[in-house]
Amino acid sequence: MDKVIIFDTTLRDGEQAAGSSLNVQEKLEIARQLERMGVDIIEAGFPVTSPGDFEAVGRIAKEIRGCSVCGLARAVKADIDGAWEAVKDAADPRIHIFLSASDIHMAHQLKKSHEQVHEMAIAAITHARKYTSNIEFSPMDSTRADPDFIYRMLTDVISAGASTVNIPDTVGYAIPEEFGGFIRNIFAKVGNIDKAVVSVHCHNDLGLAVANSLQAVQCGARQVECTINGIGERAGNASLEEVVMAISVRSDQFNISTGIKTKEIYRASRLVSELTGFAVQPNKAIVGANAFRHQSGIHQDGVIKLSSTYEIIDPRAVGVPASSLVMGKLSGRHAFKERLAELGFSLSEKELERVFAAFKELADKKKEVTDRDIEALMAEDKRTVKEYYHLERIQVTCGDRGIPTAAVKLIGPDGQELADAALGTGPVDATYKAINRLVKVPNVLTEFTVNSITEGIDAVGEVLIRIESDGVTYTGRGSDADIVVASAKAYMNALNRLLTSRDTKSQDRGAQG
Numbered sequence: 001m002d003k004v005i006i007f008d009t010t011l012r013d014g015e016q017a018a019g020s021s022l023n024v025q026e027k028l029e030i031a032r033q034l035e036r037m038g039v040d041i042i043e044a045g046f047p048v049t050s051p052g053d054f055e056a057v058g059r060i061a062k063e064i065r066g067c068s069v070c071g072l073a074r075a076v077k078a079d080i081d082g083a084w085e086a087v088k089d090a091a092d093p094r095i096h097i098f099l100s101a102s103d104i105h106m107a108h109q110l111k112k113s114h115e116q117v118h119e120m121a122i123a124a125i126t127h128a129r130k131y132t133s134n135i136e137f138s139p140m141d142s143t144r145a146d147p148d149f150i151y152r153m154l155t156d157v158i159s160a161g162a163s164t165v166n167i168p169d170t171v172g173y174a175i176p177e178e179f180g181g182f183i184r185n186i187f188a189k190v191g192n193i194d195k196a197v198v199s200v201h202c203h204n205d206l207g208l209a210v211a212n213s214l215q216a217v218q219c220g221a222r223q224v225e226c227t228i229n230g231i232g233e234r235a236g237n238a239s240l241e242e243v244v245m246a247i248s249v250r251s252d253q254f255n256i257s258t259g260i261k262t263k264e265i266y267r268a269s270r271l272v273s274e275l276t277g278f279a280v281q282p283n284k285a286i287v288g289a290n291a292f293r294h295q296s297g298i299h300q301d302g303v304i305k306l307s308s309t310y311e312i313i314d315p316r317a318v319g320v321p322a323s324s325l326v327m328g329k330l331s332g333r334h335a336f337k338e339r340l341a342e343l344g345f346s347l348s349e350k351e352l353e354r355v356f357a358a359f360k361e362l363a364d365k366k367k368e369v370t371d372r373d374i375e376a377l378m379a380e381d382k383r384t385v386k387e388y389y390h391l392e393r394i395q396v397t398c399g400d401r402g403i404p405t406a407a408v409k410l411i412g413p414d415g416q417e418l419a420d421a422a423l424g425t426g427p428v429d430a431t432y433k434a435i436n437r438l439v440k441v442p443n444v445l446t447e448f449t450v451n452s453i454t455e456g457i458d459a460v461g462e463v464l465i466r467i468e469s470d471g472v473t474y475t476g477r478g479s480d481a482d483i484v485v486a487s488a489k490a491y492m493n494a495l496n497r498l499l500t501s502r503d504t505k506s507q508d509r510g511a512q513g
Contacts, residue, residue, distance in 0.1 A: 003259060
């Protein structure tokens with residue numbers, strides 16, 4: 001069976017989604033999961049954009065051995081040099097060069113002619129060829145470009161040494177039949193196309209990224225660029241899980257494989273959602289909370305009799321927990337460890353001890369602890385941001401007759417105990433004001449969202465917030481059976497991210513000085 005190469009750009013294009021920011025450790029954690037899942041290529045970042053991105057790409061290149069690691073570069077020598085420096089230690093390093101190719105981009109962004117852009121492309125590939133033969137070239141905004149210009153450019157970059165040519169639908173402009181025709185014409189009109197892999201990179205502005213990608217595969221493309229949960233610029237990219245499962249479920253239409261370990265999909269989705277702060281909408285295909293839930297009586301009756309009446313995918317095939325094992329306050333350490341293993345988590349003894357203690361604390365508050373609760377505990381434990389300030393204790397008073405008041409105790413950077421209290425318009429507002437009096441980091445709260453992780457009056461609540469400081473947005477998440485405590489955890493998570501970022505920038509400036 002023929003194979004489609006899965007090129008994951010969650011750590012590059014996915015991180016460009018407005019409001020997303022990943023530190024080096026978080027990028028590395030996602031990269032490990034992508035490797036575990038079996039992606040062929042990880043586009044780890046755009047190395048020249050910042051010292052932090054350069055470091056992240058370099059760390060991933062050194063550690064990840066099971067797949068190719070790629071760095072993005074403009075068609076500029078300095079970018080190409082930087083990308084190579086970042087990925088050179090990878091098991092299979094790739095340089096990905098992009099250059100605007102549509103008339104609107106060339107005229108208004110590059111301010112260059114067709115010939116100048118064509119020469120830049122050839123020069124860039126020639127320069128990258130000094131480092132590696134694993135070179136990908138993307139003529140940006142191809143779907144709004146002059147097709148004959150694209151055919152000529154592809155022919156010449158392949159001759160210059162590009163081993164993969166990628167067709168980006170940069171602004172999500174194409175529709176499937178049109179995009180498929182474009183791919184077919186590339187095979188027909190680019191004489192040396194057999195010397196390169198044809199790739200596609202589709203955006204979701206019209207909600208057609210996955211449809212366009214699958215159409216391209218049926219027309220001969222053999223690499224698809226996608227992201228976990230479909231995150232990315234504006235409306236996002238083609239969703240990896242949707243592309244992979246469409247090819248798997250409809251093998252009668254595609255007769256190709258991807259090599260993805262599909263049981264790792266749900267875990268990857270949850271990890272990316274937790275670390276980026278972007279919740280997965282309930283009706284999201286494959287990984288949404290409602291993807292395998294049935295409310296209609298007719299549907300429930302059918303599923304009880306035979307699951308395939310209304311489910312075309314076994315939820316366990318994508319790693320969605322389907323067990324009915326109930327965990328509670330009487331559950332022992334061994335049972336908890338076994339349940340974690342079934343959910344795909346492997347912990348050291350020290351980590352297990354810490355998470356088990358949190359599980360017991362939660363179990364005292366709830367009659368039953370569900371798989372989603374356990375996943376929330378793991379997410380809480382795995383938030384890898386450095387703790388400059390630790391939330392030690394919080395107490396609030398509120399009601400319709402009193403003034404909401406919050407008393408907070410934090411552990412500071414040097415281990416000292418800090419405590420203060422504040423009044424607010426509500427318990428969360430009072431809590432945040434008390435924390436601000438202690439941390440003293442100016443910021444503006446720009447988003448506050450509360451979600452119930454599970455059902456019932458004793459459900460664990462998850463709070464997502466975004467704060468802004470000096471024009472930069474920082475995301476924080478926290479979960480707890482007490483929503484005010486979850487709100488405080490989320491705020492501390494965001495503040496610690498802010499402080500970590502400032503510390504990193506300060507160190508970078510010191511190193512440059």
